[in-house]
Amino acid sequence: MTGKSGGPRRPSEGRTQPDRLDQVVARARKEQGDRLKGYRELSLKIHPWVCGRCGRAFTRENLHLLTVHHKDHNHDNNPLDGSNWENLCIYCHDNEHARYLDHQAGAGRDNGASDRLEATNQPFARLKDLLKPK
Ligand SMILES: [Zn+2]
Ligand SMILES: [Zn+2]
Numbered sequence: 001m002t003g004k005s006g007g008p009r010r011p012s013e014g015r016t017q018p019d020r021l022d023q024v025v026a027r028a029r030k031e032q033g034d035r036l037k038g039y040r041e042l043s044l045k046i047h048p049w050v051c052g053r054c055g056r057a058f059t060r061e062n063l064h065l066l067t068v069h070h071k072d073h074n075h076d077n078n079p080l081d082g083s084n085w086e087n088l089c090i091y092c093h094d095n096e097h098a099r100y101l102d103h104q105a106g107a108g109r110d111n112g113a114s115d116r117l118e119a120t121n122q123p124f125a126r127l128k129d130l131l132k133p134k
Contacts, residue, residue: 039078039085043068046082053092067093073100 049058049066058066069088070077077084088096 040068042080043082043085043087047085047087050087051089051092052086053088053095056089058089065090069093069096 044063044066049063050056051058051066052069066087067090069086071084071086074084
């Protein structure tokens with residue numbers, strides 16, 4: 001005979017937690033951000049802090065003006081040996097993308113999606129003034 005029933009176990013599955021999804025999304029965003037940051041740091045470790053186009057050298061102070069460009073414009077192509085990365089100053093990086101977009105203007109728009117993403121990710125518009133020689 002089992003007089004006492006149930007035990008301490010109480011199913012709490014009736015509760016749905018809307019927070020959960022937020023957490024998942026937040027974590028995914030963070031991971032994505034870490035990944036993006038990761039390749040930049042890696043590239044800066046592998047390659048010298050010099051713009052691959054204009055040869056401008058960078059130091060810790062202005063390193064934020066040095067960006068990492070994907071040579072094949074495919075941001076998902078991140079070989080760890082850095083063979084697809086090129087350190088470019090924001091000027092030359094801008095230039096490179098302008099030329100690329102120019103080149104493919106008229107060709108399908110979908111192809112530019114990843115590049116547009118990178119472009120909007122870079123809050124460098126104002127920094128150009130800093131880079132200008134006085
Ligand atoms: Zn440059
Ligand atoms: Zn680029």
